[in-house]
Amino acid sequence: MNDQQVKAYVLVVVEIGSDHEVAEKIKQIDSEVRVETDLVFGEFDLVAVIHAPTIKKLDSVITKIRRLPGVIKTVTLVAS
Secondary structure, eight states, X not given: OOTTOEEEXXXXXXXXXXXXXXXXXXXXXXXXXXXXXXXXXXXXXXXXXXXXXXXXXXXXXXXXXXXXXXXXXXXXXXXX
16 A cells, blocks of 8 residues: 555445445445455444545545445544
8 A cells, every 4th residue: 555545444334235236336436546345244234445545535435435325324444
């Protein structure tokens, strides 16, 4: 990872049955960022790991994730 980049973990709660679809949409949300997703069990349904070139770009990607159909809630953890 480039030292200039911002890394964040986005924990996502989705509507029942939409986890795979939402995960795929998150991966394709922005060509300027690298995104990995994993489906998980527990309080959250999936985790997205985002590598963005700037905090502004990260903010934009998180806003797009929150607006996706099927997304109920997100919690963002920015890595240091």
